[in-house]
Amino acid sequence: MEDDIKTMHKVLDGCDYDGLRRLAHQMKGSGGSYGYPILTETAKILEEATGARDIKTCSTVLEKFEVLCQGIIPNFL
Numbered sequence: 001m002e003d004d005i006k007t008m009h010k011v012l013d014g015c016d017y018d019g020l021r022r023l024a025h026q027m028k029g030s031g032g033s034y035g036y037p038i039l040t041e042t043a044k045i046l047e048e049a050t051g052a053r054d055i056k057t058c059s060t061v062l063e064k065f066e067v068l069c070q071g072i073i074p075n076f077l
Helices: 002-013 019-035 039-053 056-074
Strands: none
Touching: 002 019, 002 056, 019 039, 019 056, 039 056
16 A cells, blocks of 8 residues: 555656556555545545545645545555
8 A cells, every 4th residue: 555655756756647646546445445434535536536636735635645545555565
């Protein structure tokens, strides 16, 4: 999951909104698979934000997603 977040940051830094949308969509599914609906909802918001191509909103939502993941990752160790 950490690598996915790093990739999402790189994609956003390159203003590749379509790439970020695809990654957010994948993470949306992963959140549900792992039993974390808050991840699914946040990834959905990020996926939707890419449509506006608003870097500030995408960055804010991605940061929230990252914080959520940091709280979850220790559960996998």
